[in-house]
Amino acid sequence: MKPVVALVGRPNVGKSTLFNRLTKSRDAIVADYAGLTRDRHYGQGRLGRREFIVVDTGGFEPTAETGIYHEMAKQTRQAVAEADVVLFVVDARAGISAQDHEIASYLRRLGKPCLLVANKAEGMHDGLQLADFYELGLGEVHAVSAAHGQGVRSVIEAALDQIPGADVEPDDEEAGEVEANAPIRLAVAGRPNVGKSTLINAWLGEERLVAFDLPGTTRDAISVPLEREGRRFELIDTAGLRRKGRVFEAIEKFSVVKTLQAIESANVVLLLLDATQGITDQDAHIAGFILESGRSVVIAVNKWDAVDEYQRELVKRAVELRLAFLKFAPIHFISARTRQGLAPVWRSIIEAYESAHRKMPTPQLTRVLLESVQLQPPQRSGMYRPKPRYAHQGGMNPPVIVIHGNSLEHVTPAYKRYLEGRFRKAFALVGTPLRIEFKTADNPYANRERRAN
Numbered sequence: 001m002k003p004v005v006a007l008v009g010r011p012n013v014g015k016s017t018l019f020n021r022l023t024k025s026r027d028a029i030v031a032d033y034a035g036l037t038r039d040r041h042y043g044q045g046r047l048g049r050r051e052f053i054v055v056d057t058g059g060f061e062p063t064a065e066t067g068i069y070h071e072m073a074k075q076t077r078q079a080v081a082e083a084d085v086v087l088f089v090v091d092a093r094a095g096i097s098a099q100d101h102e103i104a105s106y107l108r109r110l111g112k113p114c115l116l117v118a119n120k121a122e123g124m125h126d127g128l129q130l131a132d133f134y135e136l137g138l139g140e141v142h143a144v145s146a147a148h149g150q151g152v153r154s155v156i157e158a159a160l161d162q163i164p165g166a167d168v169e170p171d172d173e174e175a176g177e178v179e180a181n182a183p184i185r186l187a188v189a190g191r192p193n194v195g196k197s198t199l200i201n202a203w204l205g206e207e208r209l210v211a212f213d214l215p216g217t218t219r220d221a222i223s224v225p226l227e228r229e230g231r232r233f234e235l236i237d238t239a240g241l242r243r244k245g246r247v248f249e250a251i252e253k254f255s256v257v258k259t260l261q262a263i264e265s266a267n268v269v270l271l272l273l274d275a276t277q278g279i280t281d282q283d284a285h286i287a288g289f290i291l292e293s294g295r296s297v298v299i300a301v302n303k304w305d306a307v308d309e310y311q312r313e314l315v316k317r318a319v320e321l322r323l324a325f326l327k328f329a330p331i332h333f334i335s336a337r338t339r340q341g342l343a344p345v346w347r348s349i350i351e352a353y354e355s356a357h358r359k360m361p362t363p364q365l366t367r368v369l370l371e372s373v374q375l376q377p378p379q380r381s382g383m384y385r386p387k388p389r390y391a392h393q394g395g396m397n398p399p400v401i402v403i404h405g406n407s408l409e410h411v412t413p414a415y416k417r418y419l420e421g422r423f424r425k426a427f428a429l430v431g432t433p434l435r436i437e438f439k440t441a442d443n444p445y446a447n448r449e450r451r452a453n
Contacts, residue, residue, distance in 0.1 A: 001261045003163045004053045005045070005156070006083035008076055008107070010099045011059025013091045014119040018146035019043060019056035022156060042260070047156055053261070055079045060103055084163045085113040087155070088138060092118040096132045104136040113162035117155055118143045183225065183232035184353050187266035189259065189290065191282050194274040195302040199336035200224060200237050228346065236262045263289065267397070268296045268352050268431070270345070271326075275303045275311065275333070279318035287323055294398040296352035296432040297329045300345055305335040328424065329431050352431025356397045360427055365391040365401060372422040381410035389441075398433040408438035 005022075007015040023043035041056040057079045058072035080086055088107055090100055107114045118130050121143035133141045142158065144151035188196045204226060226233045238259040263269055269290045273283055290297050301315060312333075319331060330348040334341035369391045378386040384407040394400035401423060420434050 001265050002044075002051050002053050003084040003160065004055060004082055005159055006055040006057065006079040006086050007089055008057055008060055008080060008086055008103065009089035010061070010097065010103065013089045013094075014146045015089050016041075016056055018087070018089060018117070018119060018144070018152070019054055021146050021149060021152050022054045045156070047153070047160065050160055052156075052160065055083060061099065080107070080110065080112065083112070085115070085159045087115050087117050087159060088136075089117045089119050090133060090136075092121040092124060092130060092133075092143060094120075096136070100136060104138055108137060113159075114138055115155060115159055115162070116141050119146050121145055122148055122150055183234040184268065184349075185234045185236065185266045186268050186270060186349060187236040187238055187262045187295075188270045188272055189238050189263055189286055190272035191274065191277075191280070191286070194272045194277075195336045196272055197237055199270075199272065199300075199302065199334075199342075200235050202336050202339045202342065203228075203235065231350070236266060238262050260289070263295060264293045266295055267356065268298065268349050270349065271297055271299050271329075273299065273301045273315075273319070275301050275307045275315050278315060279322045284322050287326055291325060291433055294433055294435070296356045296398070297326060298345065298348045298352055298431055299323065299326065299329050299331045301331070301333045302336050304333040305338055305340060328429070328433070348431060355427075355429045356399065356432040358396070358399060358427060358429065360393045360399065360401070360423075362390070362392040364426070365393065365423070368422055368426045369403060369419070372419055376415075376418060378411055378415045381407075381412075384410050386411045386415075394437060398435055399429065400435045400437060402437045402439060404439050404441065406441055408440045411438055 007019055009015055019041065022045045024046075025043060043054045043056070045052045045054045057076040060076040061073055086107060088103065090096065104116075116133060116136060116138040118133055118141050121130065122145035124130065124143060130141045130143055142151060142155040144155055146152060188199060190196055204224065224235045224237070226235050271283075271287055271290060273279060287297070299319070301319065304312070307315070323329075330351070332341055332345045332348065334345060336342075369388055373388055378388070386405065386407045388403050388405040388408065390405075391401055391403045394402040403419075416436055420436055423429070423436075424434060
């Protein structure tokens with residue numbers, strides 16, 4: 001799983017600016033105003049081939065007992081509890097404060113890996129200006145400027161070095177090689193109260209998980225081993241992901257990061273939908289996260305026995321329209337309560353897993369590519385016409401196909417989708433995303449033309 005890095009500090013020290021710098025985004029609102037961030041905010045960070053999750057928190061006042069600051073403190077404590085390493089951010093220009101001492105005392109008592117980060121340190125070349133921060137008792141002071149990016153890379157490298165097992169991620173080919181005896185990790189994801197725990201209980205044949213008609217019953221990602229027809233599985237029951245504005249309880253927010261980590265670490269994700277409630281925007285958001293994570297996916301519409309024929313047609317059309325970007329995923333209509341339609345779901349799970357790890361020989365890939373180009377050449381872009389030459393496999397889980405040729409930067413998205421469809425059909429890829437990368441050969445005459453001019 002990806003390590004979790006939490007940003008903690010008093011208000012207006014630049015935590016959200018550092019969050020945006022680490023995630024290479026503008027997801028966190030930034031302004032010169034104390035207390036702007038009140039809730040925990042999650043983002044994806046990457047340093048070379050090392051990936052991690054960043055948690056931005058509001059201003060931390062450990063002694064607050066009532067009001068909004070008490071609620072913000074609860075959120076921060078929850079972020080620290082789920083983090084693998086904490087970045088304690090202080091203001092290098094404002095200097096040390098009594099509140100900094102309180103936060104440092106709290107972090108020292110926890111004994112969790114913690115780095116002291118002095119933000120807004122641009123132009124402070126003299127280390128004596130930061131000497132006062134050593135009295136916080138958290139070791140070395142890392143001077144950074146989140147606004148300008150100075151020192152950010154070195155501090156996140158130091159943070160990741162504090163986490164056991166957070167080494168460089170394997171490349172795509174190594175990640176695709178799965179041990180023969182390793183179980184297939186199957187995560188069941190969806191909105192709250194769609195029947196995830198009921199479905200896993202039906203598979204296990206026992207009341208292994210608490211299933212109750214109340215959204216949010218499952219609070220953590222629960223892993224259960226299962227052996228079926230000679231194959232070993234690891235079933236992961238995740239907490240329901242509801243819309244951001246409807247997540248209130250701190251313990252429920254803690255479960256969100258667990259669910260996202262479970263999806264990313266799974267081999268196959270079963271996206272469970274509720275036929276009685278239709279297909280919502282939140283279903284589409286969850287599906288988009290699964291696709292972005294590169295996980296194989298199977299769609300199951302639960303509670304099919306509880307809707308009439310008219311509602312069934314509406315649900316089928318809604319799935320086709322709202323989840324059109326998951327056309328490659330098989331769809332099943334089931335009832336976890338009565339155990340109807342569960343056997344075909346298992347077959348699709350196996351097919352999706354095998355498709356994600358399928359080896360595609362270079363000669364066959366190149367043959368399919370050239371046949372596709374002959375049948376439908378790529379569109380000309382100005383004076384350039386893309387000329388694909390050959391293809392090879394660049395990774396598995398999800399499969400990656402690398403196409404080499406000339407002027408491939410002018411390939412249109414529509415033609416890329418056309419090639420994807422041809423490759424899927426040729427290699428029977430079901431239930432797995434397929435990523436196509438283009439690599440254009442350098443023009444050997446480019447330097448000669450510049451010299452001539």
